[in-house]
Amino acid sequence: MGRWWNLVDTQDLKSCGHCDREGSIPSRPTNIKQKKMKHNVKIVTLSNLSESTAQEVFNHVAKHLLNQMEKSRAEKGGSCLYLQENGNKCAAGSLITAEEFVKYNIKDVNNSPWCTVVGVCNLPDIHSILISDLQSVHDTSYPSEWQAKLNVVAKNHDLEIFEA
Secondary structure (H helix, E strand, C coil): CCCCCEEEECCCCCCEHHHCECCEEEECCCCCCCCECCCCCCCCCCCCHHHCCHHHHHHHHHHHHHHHCCCCECCCCCCECCECCCCCECCHHHHCCHHHHHHCCHHHHCCCCHHHHHHHCCCCCCCHHHHHHHHHHHHHCCHHHHHHHHHHHHHHCCCCECCC
């Protein structure tokens, strides 16, 4: 039986045409049961991203967002940032260590879409669609909505959901 997808409208502030996500996040029908995962979470960074599974990337980012429960935003203009001066990080920023921010000069592209950062900083492009979807959760919704939005991302990527 073939799969079919609904489209859930959402504003996508960091869409990239070549990341196949502009304006909507595909969503599976709600009658599909999903397993909830246990809280054994691997720390994923740029240095081990290529060896990490999609589930490990999702778990790491979901745990980060649900623990932080606050957007990482610029004080002036309010745009989302990978790393805020107070130490907060966005979804994709949680995958980048302090040393990697310096090594890859990510400060210069701090409010760019993930696919732009991958190209400009010559980062591994593995899991780029998943990371862009997680970045959209952070950038386009309130922290109180993150759990539900993360559940949608998990469904779209055939992953187990993460609950704090």
